[in-house]
Structure formats: C-alpha cells, structure tokens
Amino acid sequence: MRYLFLIFALAVLPLFSAAAIAPQEMLDDPVLEQRARELGKELRCPVCQNQSLDDSEAEIAQDLRRIVRERLVAGDTDAEVKSYLVARYGDYVLLEPPMKPKTWALWFGPALVVVIGGVAVWQIARRNRQRLAEYPESDADWADDPQANS
C-alpha cells in the first residue's frame, strides 16, 4: 500500500514540477497560453543552456517568455514566433536544431556511423563464412579436437 502511494506520488510529481513561469506572466486566453507553453518547452534559455525558457528563472528567460506571449497575442503563428527569436538569438534558441546543410552531420552522422559499422561487420562475417567454406574439414577437425582448445 505504501509502495503504491510512493509510485503514485512519483508519477504525479512531474506534473507539478518544471515551469518557472510566474502566474502574472500567464495569458488570460488558455489556448494562447497553452501554445506559449509548448513554445517555451522548445526554446532554449540563452544563459542557462540546458534549460528551456519555461524551466528557467533567469531574467532573460522571463523577458523572452514575455516576448513569446506578446507575439502570440499579436497573431503570430508558432513558426513566426520561433523565427522572430532565431533572428535575434540564432539557431541556438531552438532546443531541436533545424534541418539544414550545416546540421546534416548532426542529424545523419550517427546513422551513417551505424551503417558503416554494419557494413564492416557484415563483410567480416561473410569473409569468415567463406573461409569456413574453403576449409571445411580442417575447421571441423579443429572444432572436434578436444585438445585444440587446451
């Protein structure tokens, strides 16, 4: 029973944590506020680089949260809000880097490494199989010989 409660408490905790947004910062319109929250999670605080705008208590993050809300109230789309901030703070404010030639290495690099490694492993395995096929008897003898491994 006590464990159940603990599990429940841990599960619910994240709902209350996060977001350094003060009540007076919030918009009256719940739809716009929701959009502001979504944007706040995708944008990076420039001075505390591993926090999102919403998580940060830094003054500049507060200012930027206000700007995000102002832009939304002014009728900007989410993409327009983002490009407004990117124009001033660079791609760095986006927690998810944009897809462009400069970031291809970032996006595709890991997959490329896996492919190169996979091809290498496959080649080696194939070569070993071929070698086994060329000398089937010697290998079989070797495997059957109890003294070979000692």
Added chain:
Amino acid sequence: MKRWLYLLPLAAFVALAVYLWFGLGRDPNVLPSALIDRPAPHIELPPLAGRQPEKPLATEHLKTGEPLLVNFFASWCVPCRAEHPLITALAEEHGFQVHAINYKDKPKEAATWLRGLGDPYGRVGVDPEGRAGIEFGIYGVPETFVIDAEGHVRHRHPGPLTPDLVESTILPMLESLR
C-alpha cells in the same frame, strides 16, 4: 586485403581526436551572434534624463560612415564598472564614437553613475524594459557591439571588455573598418 585499410580506423580516430581537442578549448558559453554582418536592429530609444547632452539613440545614429561601438551598461552591473575605463580609452584616446544603451536601469542612478565614473559616450539611450537588448540578442550586461560605417553589426562581445580583448580584437577591428 589491402593493408592500408587497417590504418583507416586509426586515421578516423586521429581526426576525431584533433577535432574534439580543439573543441575543448572553446568556451561553450560564448555563442555567435545572429546579427553578424547584418544591419543593426531597429531601435528608437529616448535619451537618458539628467545627462548632458540629452540626445536620443536610434538606428539612424548607428550609420555614420565611421565604425563605432554600442555598449550596453547598467549602474547595477559590477562588470560594467570594471570595463568602463577601457570604454573610456577607446572613446577618448583612440577617438572612436561609443554610444550606450542603458539597460533596465533607473535614469537617476545611471546619470549619477556616469557623473562619478566619467561619461565617454556620444549618445545614451534608455532601455528600461530590455527590449532593445532583445533586439540585439543580448544575454545580460555588459555587452559591446562593433558597428561598421554602413551600420552593420560586425562583432559582438558578451561580458566585460578586457585589455587583452581590446588590443587583440576590438581595436584592430575598429581600425580596419575606419
């Protein structure tokens, strides 16, 4: 089997090691400005009250045919105090125009601060809400921007200027833009 293929992993490792080694020397807090080589952002700031001359600061004042500096400062900012003699020298000894943006400050305190420490600035615009700061993409004060003759941003330095930095970067850059 070609022998040299065995060297490939070593070569890849060396390349990665060199790349990462240089990465180690970089300060991850210093981010490139998004404004480099672009026109200075649009600002229209009222003058700092209680300072003579009481002249406003707008984008048009940044396009003068001469390179200049824009320095964000505040009276509550300790590093601003530390870099102030360097800013003063750039303006008074080297003869470069330096405009200031007084960031999230009380005009009275800013005017007193300038009276006490000396006032090397051409124009001082006030930015009580930090909006001009956001237009320039600053993180805090002090920050200094080098603007060229056409009013384009050429360099940005977040944090206080240091003698080294002035000698190695700011001055050569200003001289070359003159």
